[in-house]
Amino acid sequence: MSVITIERKILEKNDEIARSNRALLEKLGVFALNLVSSPGSGKTSLLERTLEQLRGRLRMAVIEGDVHTDLDAQRVARYGVPVVQIVTHGGCHLEAKLVQDALSRLPIEKTQALFIENVGNLICPANYDLGEAMKVVVISTTEGEDKPLKYPAMFRNAHALVINKADLLPYLSLRIEDLRRNALQVNPGLVGFETSCVTGSGIEEWCEWLYEQASTKPSRSGSA
Ligand code: MG
Ligand code: ZN
Numbered sequence: 001m002s003v004i005t006i007e008r009k010i011l012e013k014n015d016e017i018a019r020s021n022r023a024l025l026e027k028l029g030v031f032a033l034n035l036v037s038s039p040g041s042g043k044t045s046l047l048e049r050t051l052e053q054l055r056g057r058l059r060m061a062v063i064e065g066d067v068h069t070d071l072d073a074q075r076v077a078r079y080g081v082p083v084v085q086i087v088t089h090g091g092c093h094l095e096a097k098l099v100q101d102a103l104s105r106l107p108i109e110k111t112q113a114l115f116i117e118n119v120g121n122l123i124c125p126a127n128y129d130l131g132e133a134m135k136v137v138v139i140s141t142t143e144g145e146d147k148p149l150k151y152p153a154m155f156r157n158a159h160a161l162v163i164n165k166a167d168l169l170p171y172l173s174l175r176i177e178d179l180r181r182n183a184l185q186v187n188p189g190l191v192g193f194e195t196s197c198v199t200g201s202g203i204e205e206w207c208e209w210l211y212e213q214a215s216t217k218p219s220r221s222g223s224a
Pocket of ligand 2: 091092093121124125
Protein backbone atom coordinates (compact mmCIF):
# COMPACT_ATOMS: atom_id res chain seq x y z
CA MET A 1 0.00 0.00 0.00
CA SER A 2 1.44 3.34 -0.95
CA VAL A 3 1.88 6.23 1.44
CA ILE A 4 -0.58 8.25 -0.59
CA THR A 5 -3.27 5.60 -0.17
CA ILE A 6 -2.75 5.44 3.58
CA GLU A 7 -3.01 9.20 3.87
CA ARG A 8 -6.18 9.22 1.80
CA LYS A 9 -7.71 6.57 4.08
CA ILE A 10 -6.81 8.58 7.18
CA LEU A 11 -8.46 11.67 5.69
CA GLU A 12 -11.55 9.71 4.65
CA LYS A 13 -11.96 8.36 8.18
CA ASN A 14 -11.42 11.85 9.57
CA ASP A 15 -14.04 13.33 7.23
CA GLU A 16 -16.55 10.69 8.30
CA ILE A 17 -16.15 11.58 12.00
CA ALA A 18 -16.18 15.29 11.13
CA ARG A 19 -19.55 14.83 9.40
CA SER A 20 -20.92 13.19 12.52
CA ASN A 21 -19.56 16.03 14.71
CA ARG A 22 -21.15 18.57 12.38
CA ALA A 23 -24.49 16.78 12.42
CA LEU A 24 -24.47 16.74 16.23
CA LEU A 25 -23.49 20.42 16.52
CA GLU A 26 -26.10 21.48 13.97
CA LYS A 27 -28.78 19.43 15.65
CA LEU A 28 -28.01 21.12 18.97
CA GLY A 29 -27.75 24.57 17.37
CA VAL A 30 -24.09 25.03 18.35
CA PHE A 31 -22.07 27.41 16.20
CA ALA A 32 -18.53 25.97 16.06
CA LEU A 33 -15.45 27.87 14.95
CA ASN A 34 -12.09 26.31 14.16
CA LEU A 35 -9.36 28.89 14.88
CA VAL A 36 -6.22 28.25 12.85
CA SER A 37 -2.92 30.11 12.55
CA SER A 38 0.82 29.75 12.90
CA PRO A 39 2.20 29.64 16.46
CA GLY A 40 2.26 32.98 18.25
CA SER A 41 -0.29 34.84 16.12
CA GLY A 42 -2.43 35.48 19.19
CA LYS A 43 -5.29 32.95 18.91
CA THR A 44 -5.54 32.52 22.66
CA SER A 45 -5.39 36.27 23.30
CA LEU A 46 -8.12 36.82 20.71
CA LEU A 47 -10.16 34.13 22.40
CA GLU A 48 -9.71 35.79 25.80
CA ARG A 49 -10.86 39.14 24.41
CA THR A 50 -13.81 37.43 22.72
CA LEU A 51 -14.92 35.61 25.86
CA GLU A 52 -14.69 38.87 27.80
CA GLN A 53 -16.67 40.80 25.20
CA LEU A 54 -19.45 38.25 24.65
CA ARG A 55 -19.81 37.07 28.24
CA GLY A 56 -23.45 37.18 29.27
CA ARG A 57 -24.66 37.38 25.65
CA LEU A 58 -23.66 33.95 24.34
CA ARG A 59 -23.17 30.65 26.14
CA MET A 60 -19.68 29.70 25.03
CA ALA A 61 -17.32 26.74 25.40
CA VAL A 62 -13.75 26.14 24.29
CA ILE A 63 -11.65 23.24 23.06
CA GLU A 64 -7.93 23.98 23.27
CA GLY A 65 -5.51 22.05 21.08
CA ASP A 66 -1.82 22.11 21.96
CA VAL A 67 1.19 19.94 21.32
CA HIS A 68 2.22 20.12 24.97
CA THR A 69 0.89 21.80 28.16
CA ASP A 70 -2.53 23.01 29.23
CA LEU A 71 -1.37 26.63 29.58
CA ASP A 72 -3.93 27.95 27.09
CA ALA A 73 -6.80 26.08 28.78
CA GLN A 74 -5.76 27.64 32.09
CA ARG A 75 -5.87 31.11 30.54
CA VAL A 76 -9.29 30.53 29.01
CA ALA A 77 -10.75 28.92 32.17
CA ARG A 78 -10.30 32.23 33.98
CA TYR A 79 -13.26 33.57 31.97
CA GLY A 80 -15.59 31.06 33.56
CA VAL A 81 -16.33 29.06 30.42
CA PRO A 82 -16.24 25.26 30.11
CA VAL A 83 -12.94 24.27 28.50
CA VAL A 84 -11.35 20.99 27.48
CA GLN A 85 -7.66 20.76 26.69
CA ILE A 86 -6.52 18.33 24.02
CA VAL A 87 -2.79 17.61 24.21
CA THR A 88 -1.61 16.03 20.97
CA HIS A 89 1.82 14.91 22.29
CA GLY A 90 3.68 15.97 19.20
CA GLY A 91 0.73 15.84 16.79
CA CYS A 92 0.75 18.96 14.63
CA HIS A 93 -3.02 19.30 14.08
CA LEU A 94 -6.36 18.43 15.66
CA GLU A 95 -8.39 15.58 14.21
CA ALA A 96 -12.14 15.05 14.22
CA LYS A 97 -11.88 12.09 16.60
CA LEU A 98 -10.13 14.22 19.25
CA VAL A 99 -12.86 16.83 18.93
CA GLN A 100 -15.54 14.14 19.17
CA ASP A 101 -14.03 12.97 22.47
CA ALA A 102 -13.78 16.55 23.74
CA LEU A 103 -17.44 17.22 22.86
CA SER A 104 -18.52 14.42 25.19
CA ARG A 105 -16.75 16.21 28.05
CA LEU A 106 -18.47 19.58 27.50
CA PRO A 107 -22.04 20.74 28.33
CA ILE A 108 -22.59 20.95 24.61
CA GLU A 109 -26.43 20.98 24.76
CA LYS A 110 -26.18 24.27 26.64
CA THR A 111 -23.58 25.81 24.34
CA GLN A 112 -24.35 28.36 21.63
CA ALA A 113 -20.80 29.07 20.43
CA LEU A 114 -17.93 26.61 20.53
CA PHE A 115 -14.39 27.81 19.86
CA ILE A 116 -11.86 25.20 18.83
CA GLU A 117 -8.31 26.55 19.04
CA ASN A 118 -6.27 24.38 16.71
CA VAL A 119 -2.56 23.60 17.04
CA GLY A 120 -0.47 26.50 15.70
CA ASN A 121 0.44 25.37 12.19
CA LEU A 122 -0.55 26.79 8.80
CA ILE A 123 -0.19 23.52 6.91
CA CYS A 124 -2.10 20.36 7.86
CA PRO A 125 -4.98 21.83 9.93
CA ALA A 126 -6.25 23.00 6.51
CA ASN A 127 -6.81 19.35 5.51
CA TYR A 128 -8.52 18.11 8.67
CA ASP A 129 -12.19 18.93 8.90
CA LEU A 130 -13.28 18.89 12.55
CA GLY A 131 -17.00 19.37 11.93
CA GLU A 132 -16.89 23.13 12.50
CA ALA A 133 -19.26 25.60 10.87
CA MET A 134 -16.36 27.84 9.88
CA LYS A 135 -12.60 28.11 9.94
CA VAL A 136 -11.13 31.44 10.95
CA VAL A 137 -7.50 32.10 10.12
CA VAL A 138 -5.61 34.44 12.42
CA ILE A 139 -2.42 36.05 11.16
CA SER A 140 -0.31 38.54 13.03
CA THR A 141 1.14 41.67 11.47
CA THR A 142 4.63 40.31 12.23
CA GLU A 143 4.21 37.41 9.80
CA GLY A 144 4.58 39.36 6.55
CA GLU A 145 2.42 39.91 3.49
CA ASP A 146 3.23 36.67 1.72
CA LYS A 147 1.68 34.01 3.98
CA PRO A 148 -1.61 33.68 2.07
CA LEU A 149 0.37 32.95 -1.10
CA LYS A 150 2.71 30.51 0.65
CA TYR A 151 -0.05 28.61 2.52
CA PRO A 152 -3.02 29.03 0.19
CA ALA A 153 -4.99 25.97 1.37
CA MET A 154 -5.44 27.47 4.82
CA PHE A 155 -6.75 30.76 3.46
CA ARG A 156 -8.87 29.10 0.79
CA ASN A 157 -10.66 26.94 3.35
CA ALA A 158 -11.36 29.77 5.79
CA HIS A 159 -14.45 31.97 6.04
CA ALA A 160 -12.79 34.83 7.87
CA LEU A 161 -9.36 36.36 8.33
CA VAL A 162 -8.32 38.16 11.48
CA ILE A 163 -5.18 40.28 11.14
CA ASN A 164 -4.02 40.52 14.75
CA LYS A 165 -1.43 42.66 16.56
CA ALA A 166 -2.55 45.76 14.65
CA ASP A 167 -0.95 47.84 17.43
CA LEU A 168 2.49 46.85 16.09
CA LEU A 169 1.87 48.30 12.60
CA PRO A 170 3.77 51.57 13.24
CA TYR A 171 6.93 49.57 14.00
CA LEU A 172 6.75 47.17 11.05
CA SER A 173 7.43 47.46 7.34
CA LEU A 174 4.33 45.35 6.66
CA ARG A 175 2.02 46.79 4.03
CA ILE A 176 -1.31 45.66 5.36
CA GLU A 177 -3.09 46.36 2.07
CA ASP A 178 -0.72 43.90 0.37
CA LEU A 179 -1.50 41.26 2.97
CA ARG A 180 -5.21 41.84 2.47
CA ARG A 181 -4.87 41.75 -1.31
CA ASN A 182 -2.89 38.48 -1.20
CA ALA A 183 -5.50 36.91 1.06
CA LEU A 184 -8.36 37.99 -1.20
CA GLN A 185 -6.49 36.77 -4.25
CA VAL A 186 -6.50 33.27 -2.72
CA ASN A 187 -10.05 33.55 -1.38
CA PRO A 188 -12.18 36.49 -2.55
CA GLY A 189 -14.93 35.54 -0.10
CA LEU A 190 -12.88 36.08 3.07
CA VAL A 191 -14.44 38.36 5.67
CA GLY A 192 -11.66 40.50 7.11
CA PHE A 193 -10.96 41.96 10.56
CA GLU A 194 -8.06 43.86 12.08
CA THR A 195 -7.60 43.49 15.78
CA SER A 196 -5.28 44.29 18.64
CA CYS A 197 -5.65 42.31 21.82
CA VAL A 198 -3.44 44.90 23.54
CA THR A 199 -5.44 48.04 22.76
CA GLY A 200 -8.72 46.24 22.06
CA SER A 201 -9.12 47.85 18.65
CA GLY A 202 -11.31 45.87 16.26
CA ILE A 203 -12.46 43.44 18.96
CA GLU A 204 -15.98 44.79 19.08
CA GLU A 205 -16.42 44.55 15.32
CA TRP A 206 -15.11 40.97 15.31
CA CYS A 207 -17.35 40.00 18.21
CA GLU A 208 -20.46 41.56 16.69
CA TRP A 209 -19.86 39.57 13.50
CA LEU A 210 -19.39 36.42 15.57
CA TYR A 211 -22.50 37.10 17.59
CA GLU A 212 -24.50 37.54 14.42
CA GLN A 213 -23.14 34.29 12.95
CA ALA A 214 -23.90 32.39 16.15
CA SER A 215 -27.40 33.79 16.53
CA THR A 216 -28.45 33.35 12.90
CA LYS A 217 -27.28 29.73 12.80
CA PRO A 218 -30.02 27.43 11.57
CA SER A 219 -31.26 26.29 14.95
CA ARG A 220 -32.49 22.98 16.21
CA SER A 221 -34.29 21.98 13.00
CA GLY A 222 -31.27 19.76 12.33
CA SER A 223 -29.75 18.93 8.98
CA ALA A 224 -28.40 15.57 10.10
MG1 MG B 1 -2.81 29.35 21.94
ZN1 ZN C 1 -0.37 17.99 11.26
